[in-house]
Every structure is written in structure tokens, then in C-alpha cells.
Amino acid sequence: MNIIDKKFNENGYFIKNSFISNSELELLHKAFEDHLIKEPINENTAKLNYNEIYKYKAINLFFKKLKKFLKINIKYDFYLRNIWFIKTINENFKNDLPYLPHIDKKRYFKVFLYLNDISESDGAFTIACNSSVKENEKLRLNWWNNSLNNLHGNKHGLLMQDDKFIFIPIEMKRGSIVGFDTNVPHYAGKVEEGRVRKVLRFNFHIDENISRLSFLKHKSIAEVSKNLNFIKNLFV
Numbered sequence: 001m002n003i004i005d006k007k008f009n010e011n012g013y014f015i016k017n018s019f020i021s022n023s024e025l026e027l028l029h030k031a032f033e034d035h036l037i038k039e040p041i042n043e044n045t046a047k048l049n050y051n052e053i054y055k056y057k058a059i060n061l062f063f064k065k066l067k068k069f070l071k072i073n074i075k076y077d078f079y080l081r082n083i084w085f086i087k088t089i090n091e092n093f094k095n096d097l098p099y100l101p102h103i104d105k106k107r108y109f110k111v112f113l114y115l116n117d118i119s120e121s122d123g124a125f126t127i128a129c130n131s132s133v134k135e136n137e138k139l140r141l142n143w144w145n146n147s148l149n150n151l152h153g154n155k156h157g158l159l160m161q162d163d164k165f166i167f168i169p170i171e172m173k174r175g176s177i178v179g180f181d182t183n184v185p186h187y188a189g190k191v192e193e194g195r196v197r198k199v200l201r202f203n204f205h206i207d208e209n210i211s212r213l214s215f216l217k218h219k220s221i222a223e224v225s226k227n228l229n230f231i232k233n234l235f236v
């Protein structure tokens, strides 16, 4: 198990500083600004679905690099769902999601690419460093099992405002990435006046079970038979 995989398994997130060069970043930055002008959802957000990624060469190239990196470093399987272009300023702040600590109701693996240097004052992405992905999965599933009683709760997340969580702002230079399982409590930091946070966010479907199957060829006989039992159980 390498360092990133170990950190991801223990804490549910990893950081990779200087993931891309300045020249790669410049082209991505241009694609980011172009897409926000061409197809904005609102003044600070735009989106590309997985099948539209070909529209921007720089994003396509970055995605290939990211996919290769994840394949080497993380053992789960991830499937790209969409890419979000987010430019946040102070005026966008509200006392609601995504600015309050939460886990997502639908579980994803997400990767943020920072397009500018982002410190706490620029609204750094903030995440709990001492929570349990498995415990939070129980809470999440429990919410879905009781969701009819909770329809008027917060939209895409379950609030996680317990004092026991230690939150750390992920302050990084432009061109760095942070990847996390959305079962880890997280929130968007508040951007101070006159500052800006520019990020590209890649949302992936996460499937530990499918991943176990696709890795069969790399496993020992004992592990293969364990996986076969898993398949058998699906039909019981």
C-alpha cells in the first residue's frame, strides 16, 4: 500500500501538491474562464458532464493524467460523473450548505483542482481529519432508510456539526489537488472580501464492491474465492 492509498484509507482524503505544471495550469485556467462565459449555470458556476469532456483539450488531458494517478494510487474504482467549474467570492456566502460541515447524502469521490493559490482567507476547502468513513456510512444509510421523515432537511448533505470533529483548511498552491470520500465531514470555507477561490471539481461515482470484482486478476486464490462468495450472496 503506498502513502496516498494509506492516507486515503485512514482519513478518507489525500492531498497532492503541485500535481500539474504552470503551463498545464494556464491552459486549464483558460478553459475554466471560457466555459464559465459560454455555459454558466449562474454567475460563478458551470458544469461539464462526463460525455462533454472532449469540448476542452486541456481538461481532457488533465482528466487522463488524473485517472492514471488514481489508478496507480487508489484501489477503488471511480467513474467520472461530471466536472464543476466554481468561482467563489465573499458575496456568495450563505449560512447553509456547502458552508456548514456535512457529509453528502449521495456518496461520491471528489477531486478539487485548485486554480489559484488558496489559503484559509480564500475559502479553502475544509475537511475533518479524525472521522470514520464507515461510521458515517451508517449515518448516511440510516438517513436514506428514514428519508420520508426527513424530506425537509438540508438539500444535498447531512449536517455534521459535532464538536468532536477536528476540521482543517486545505491550504494549497495552484495546481495542487485534494481528493476525498464525501463520507468525510467537509465544508466550503468562507472567502474574505476581495479574495477569490477558483476550483475545478471532479465528481466520481464510487463503488467499492465493483472495485473488488475488477481487481480479481491481481488477487490471490483466497481473495478470489472471497469475491466469488460476495457475488453468490448478491443472488441469495
Ligand SMILES: [Fe+2]
Pocket: 098, 102, 103, 104, 157, 182, 186
Ligand atoms: Fe458536500
